[in-house]
Amino acid sequence: GGSAIMLRTTKKAFKRKGNRYCVKDCGGSTKTKIPKYLTESIIPTFHFQTGLPQLPVPDLNKTIDRYIQAATPFCDPKQLAETIVLANDFKETKGAKYQELLLKQNSKNQHTSYISEMWYDMYLKARDPLVLNYNPFIQLNPCENPDYNTQVNKATTMILSSLRLLFSLQIENLEPEMFHTKRGIPTWAQKCIKYLSPKLSWGVAALVYKSYPLDMIQYGRLFASTRVPKIDKDELRSTSNSRHIAVMNGGFLYKLVVIEEDGSIRDHNDIATEINSIIKSKKIAQPGEAVGVLTTSERNSWATAREQLSGTALRDVEEALFVLCLDDTSTSDKSEQTHQFLHGGGRNRWFDKSFSLIIDPKGNAAINFEHAWGDGVAVLRYANDVYKDSQTMPLPEINDSDVIQPTLIDFKLSEEMKNNIKKQEQILDEKISTLNISATMLKQGFGSAYLKSKKLGPDATFQCILQMAIYKMFHESKSTYESASTAGFKHGRTECIRPVSIKSAGAARMFDNEDATPEQQLNSLKESVNAHNKLKNEALMGNGIDRHLFALQNMADPNNMHKFFSDPLYSKVTESFLSTSTLQSPAIGGGGFGPTHPEGFGVGYSIRKDEIGIVVTTYRPKEDLEQFLECVKKSIQQIEDLFHNNKLN
Numbered sequence: 001g002g003s004a005i006m007l008r009t010t011k012k013a014f015k016r017k018g019n020r021y022c023v024k025d026c027g028g029s030t031k032t033k034i035p036k037y038l039t040e041s042i043i044p045t046f047h048f049q050t051g052l053p054q055l056p057v058p059d060l061n062k063t064i065d066r067y068i069q070a071a072t073p074f075c076d077p078k079q080l081a082e083t084i085v086l087a088n089d090f091k092e093t094k095g096a097k098y099q100e101l102l103l104k105q106n107s108k109n110q111h112t113s114y115i116s117e118m119w120y121d122m123y124l125k126a127r128d129p130l131v132l133n134y135n136p137f138i139q140l141n142p143c144e145n146p147d148y149n150t151q152v153n154k155a156t157t158m159i160l161s162s163l164r165l166l167f168s169l170q171i172e173n174l175e176p177e178m179f180h181t182k183r184g185i186p187t188w189a190q191k192c193i194k195y196l197s198p199k200l201s202w203g204v205a206a207l208v209y210k211s212y213p214l215d216m217i218q219y220g221r222l223f224a225s226t227r228v229p230k231i232d233k234d235e236l237r238s239t240s241n242s243r244h245i246a247v248m249n250g251g252f253l254y255k256l257v258v259i260e261e262d263g264s265i266r267d268h269n270d271i272a273t274e275i276n277s278i279i280k281s282k283k284i285a286q287p288g289e290a291v292g293v294l295t296t297s298e299r300n301s302w303a304t305a306r307e308q309l310s311g312t313a314l315r316d317v318e319e320a321l322f323v324l325c326l327d328d329t330s331t332s333d334k335s336e337q338t339h340q341f342l343h344g345g346g347r348n349r350w351f352d353k354s355f356s357l358i359i360d361p362k363g364n365a366a367i368n369f370e371h372a373w374g375d376g377v378a379v380l381r382y383a384n385d386v387y388k389d390s391q392t393m394p395l396p397e398i399n400d401s402d403v404i405q406p407t408l409i410d411f412k413l414s415e416e417m418k419n420n421i422k423k424q425e426q427i428l429d430e431k432i433s434t435l436n437i438s439a440t441m442l443k444q445g446f447g448s449a450y451l452k453s454k455k456l457g458p459d460a461t462f463q464c465i466l467q468m469a470i471y472k473m474f475h476e477s478k479s480t481y482e483s484a485s486t487a488g489f490k491h492g493r494t495e496c497i498r499p500v501s502i503k504s505a506g507a508a509r510m511f512d513n514e515d516a517t518p519e520q521q522l523n524s525l526k527e528s529v530n531a532h533n534k535l536k537n538e539a540l541m542g543n544g545i546d547r548h549l550f551a552l553q554n555m556a557d558p559n560n561m562h563k564f565f566s567d568p569l570y571s572k573v574t575e576s577f578l579s580t581s582t583l584q585s586p587a588i589g590g591g592g593f594g595p596t597h598p599e600g601f602g603v604g605y606s607i608r609k610d611e612i613g614i615v616v617t618t619y620r621p622k623e624d625l626e627q628f629l630e631c632v633k634k635s636i637q638q639i640e641d642l643f644h645n646n647k648l649n
Contacts (some may be wrong), residue, residue, distance in 0.1 A: 048213035051198030123372035132594035149363035251285025272396030288418030387587035469510035481576035
């Protein structure tokens, strides 16, 4: 069709010149022109979408069995016996009824997953502030060429690559998201697959080439999308044909047009000049002027305040493709950077947008994203593609003296609204003052290469290390959450791996027991790793316990709930004292999120070849944070010593 012709023309018309894309105009002079599309995928972006398998509703008997296994490390035999009676009664009475309702509902909605709508509702009905409670961040690695690591250059090149990704998405020219367990799909097979039905295409990709297409429904909310606060339940809102981004600097917002009226990318030197003009204006919001702080409020109070703000100004922010936050300060301290990218003091942020790209004066960059619309699959793809592509973009050539007058988004704040903002600034500052963060690299030489050489799965081993650390600190197991993606299924979201198992609790005790032999410790470690891998595989296939029990609870009459859900042990098993998540990618330097439990820890980690990076957040005193990290390091040392001092395999 037309797009294929356009792509062929694009390919012929442009040639690379150093890191410049050039095209000759009629006068013979050379000017920079940016090709519009990021990729030229053979298979259309959303080709597999309707052919994905439906997320299975787990078997109720198996879920209850798994629940009892998960509960065992948290109770004594008497409590366990009582829980077994309660769980079996639930399974045979109300649980069976809820399961039947869930299965019926699921069979009527084969276009989606049983968890999708109620998961959106769970996020959108939550009234806690987004900052620290929901929005995570991922930090990007510096570019290889230092010229790309200045604030203006990084912002400009990432905007260009973001637009190329957006345009590729719009014409379905972006490669479908896939999980390849082998080499991928050869080109000749891709050319055949694009003519097959979605279901047959999925079968060929998954069964023949072991390449599993992933759900891409969330990509529709990546750009020009926002969460809108409403009383009791927020809304997700998207805009088509948006041509601008919102730029934040000094707590003020600016409208920056990045797409011309004819749909082409605006001249990158003009984009860079306008960004530079914003930074050079050095306009800093006084207390009560930084409107973005309102997005850190409790959701009902933000919904009320939003009604009193200028509709035009709100539209300029909410309909923007994304928010670019240009910060005024930078730090090389990793823990301070985590504070900056997680909350940034709230003045120069708009937490409701699908994502914000944050860049500091030294070119350190991160993505902070709202969680209701997506789970990080689309954001990670965005980060990977844009990080890589932006380093091939032409660097802007601008004169520092050139100025393009920026367009301020004027909220015309009343005195009452300024007082509202001041109050929220105080609330946020108090909350932030209680948050302790440590971002650090653990032992050099202890990473995936070392663990694989000992025939230990890196992720499962690190989860066991966390359990060992918790046991050393508290002398008991604490409920733990590790997220797993169910994006292999239609409208899949996440499932929870519950790393505390009978085996991991056993290993934690064994490594805290001075009388244990090295052989006993090694066996307990291997058993813990094997148990974790089993739980992880079950979760990836949609067979965890959390989402199923959450759905069954949703089916229940809130005024006539089975005692199973009010059992103190149920909340002990399903809370997340230790909330953990991991990301590995050449583009990503790390990531983090706030603790989900008032007494607990949030742990973002990335396992690299020769080291493990960890970001820990907590509202506990700083001494507790330091003690927890010491226990993690001690547990790592124990495993190293186990192999070093004993000839064990």
